[in-house]
Every structure is written in C-alpha cells, then in structure tokens.
Amino acid sequence: MSFHIVVGAGATGIATALLLAGSGERVRLVTRGGSGPEHPLVERVALDAADAAALTEAARGAATVFNAAAPAYHTWPTTLPPLFRAVLSAAEHAGADYVMLGNLYGYGPVDGPLTEDLPLLATGPKGEVRARMWREAEAAHRAGRVRVTEVRAGAFLGTGAVSWFTLLVEPHVRAGRPALVQGRPDVPHGFTAVADVAAALLAVSRGDRAWGRAWHAPVTNATAQEAAAVLAEAAGAPAPRLAGMTDRELTLLGLTSPLWNELWEIAYMTDRPFVVDSSGIEDAFGLKPTPLEEVFAG
Numbered sequence: 001m002s003f004h005i006v007v008g009a010g011a012t013g014i015a016t017a018l019l020l021a022g023s024g025e026r027v028r029l030v031t032r033g034g035s036g037p038e039h040p041l042v043e044r045v046a047l048d049a050a051d052a053a054a055l056t057e058a059a060r061g062a063a064t065v066f067n068a069a070a071p072a073y074h075t076w077p078t079t080l081p082p083l084f085r086a087v088l089s090a091a092e093h094a095g096a097d098y099v100m101l102g103n104l105y106g107y108g109p110v111d112g113p114l115t116e117d118l119p120l121l122a123t124g125p126k127g128e129v130r131a132r133m134w135r136e137a138e139a140a141h142r143a144g145r146v147r148v149t150e151v152r153a154g155a156f157l158g159t160g161a162v163s164w165f166t167l168l169v170e171p172h173v174r175a176g177r178p179a180l181v182q183g184r185p186d187v188p189h190g191f192t193a194v195a196d197v198a199a200a201l202l203a204v205s206r207g208d209r210a211w212g213r214a215w216h217a218p219v220t221n222a223t224a225q226e227a228a229a230v231l232a233e234a235a236g237a238p239a240p241r242l243a244g245m246t247d248r249e250l251t252l253l254g255l256t257s258p259l260w261n262e263l264w265e266i267a268y269m270t271d272r273p274f275v276v277d278s279s280g281i282e283d284a285f286g287l288k289p290t291p292l293e294e295v296f297a298g
Helices: 011-022 052-059 073-094 125-142 164-168 170-174 194-205 224-235 247-254 258-269 279-285 292-297
Strands: 003-007 026-031 042-046 062-067 097-103 148-153 155-157 179-181 188-193 214-216 220-223 242-244
Touching (some): 003 011, 011 026, 011 194, 026 052, 062 073, 062 194, 073 097, 073 125, 097 194, 125 148, 148 194, 155 164, 155 194, 164 170, 164 179, 220 224, 224 292, 247 258
Parallel strands (some): 003 026, 003 062, 026 042, 062 097, 097 148, 148 214, 179 242
8 A cells, every 4th residue: 555755743734734634545744753643544754854765765655745844944054955855765766746835935026926937046055056956856856757747835824833923923912912924914925824825735736737847835815913803813812913013123133043034035925915815725626715814713
C-alpha cells in the first residue's frame, strides 16, 4: 500500500497529514524531533529533512511528498535553499510527486489582484528565495525529472496558524485590548484558513491538470479591521480597536525578537491593498474559502 510523506509539523503540515489519514491514506510525517498528531495512519519520523539521502530513503515507495516545512522566519534566505533542494531531490529519487506549500512573497509589490500568471519580482530576500525555490522545482518538472506543483497561501488563520494577524491582532482582540498592526488596518489583504490550505494541497496532488504550475489557495480578501470584527463577534469580545503601528513602534518591537524586524520587507502587503485572486483553484477543483465566521469559531 502506498503512502505519502509530509515534511513539517506546523499547523498546515499537521492539517495535511490528518486530512490524508482521514481519507484512509497512510502518512509518514517527517520532523526533526518526530513530533506530530497521534493517528493510526500517521507514522511520525524523526529526521532532518535537509539530509537528502536520509529523506530519500524515508520516501521510497511514497506516492507524494508534501513540503510544508517552515524554518524560523528570519532564517529563510539561508535555511530554505538546502532544505527545499533536499526535499526536491528526495521526491525525484524516490519517484514521488512533489507538492510544495508556498506563499505570496515571491510576487513582490503588485498593482491589482494577484494571479498565478504574474511574474515573480520579489524585492526582498525572503521573497527572492521563495521565488528561486519554485523556479528550481519548476525546472525539474520541465526536465521530466519529477512532477511538481505549488500551492501559495495568504496570511494564515485558524487553529495553530502563525501570521501577522494571529500574532499582532488575534490575542489582543480576544482579550478586548487595542491592537497595533503593521501598515493600515483598513486595506484589504488575502487570508487563508489552515484547513483550506490542506484541502488545496490534497486537491492538486490528485489532479492531473495541477502539475507544472502554481495555484493560489482559496482566500478571503478582507481588511484587518473586518477580520478582527468577525473574530470579536465569534469570541464574544468587545468591538475591536485597531491602529497602524508607527515606524518607531515597529523598530522597538524588533528589539524583542528578530521575527519582527522581518516585517519591514513585506510592508507593501499591509500599507496598500494586497488582494488575491484564487478563482483558478476554486474553478478547477471546486474549493471555496471557509467563511471567517467558521474559521474563528473553530
């Protein structure tokens, strides 16, 4: 019986593994420490996924390798290339299909809605490395070495999600406190529920038309203020009070963790509209974004 490899046990990796297992498919979940959910069809494997030889051995016989790995945010320019190249190599040598979880950083600043056919013109190091990892995988696909596709998600929402919204807004709104956000809270942004990302990863892995291109996961385009209002209603909290963070406030926040210094690179996502068109995956695979009311009620 075939199985699937899922690399990474963050919120999306776990959701993907459980969705596969829930449909009766065996999963080998690969993390450094062997963490992950307990499920009779999920085998947790302690393995450094950057070790291409070890990962290839673990992937032998796998139908699909799902890359949901999420190294520390501020380390992406140095940690993503060796890790993603190892996962790509393992999928190729194991004869498995390769499904990548990506994001929207690779596009850089754009005018108008983001569509999958836009060029990848990232202006910062994290966006550039994301674009480069996709181009390398796409080249392997075009060379006939491995079937590849990528699902690009918006800002994560939902159980276990980590994003600027879940870190800067959600805990304060739930507690009835004012929240500061980078940029403007009144401009629309593309949000993706963790469960919708997992559903998208499975959908493209099962569709012959998915390979050789990227897809946007289902998104809800909303302002931070609108999303916070839905969250407050679901949590029984007071009406949210959001304000834009000053440069000085973001600088001071950066003194507490290197994570926050990385927000300067993606200021263009929050100081003007950053709207995502996910009609491609919705039309091709019948997927729809989960309403925010349901996401925050979970």
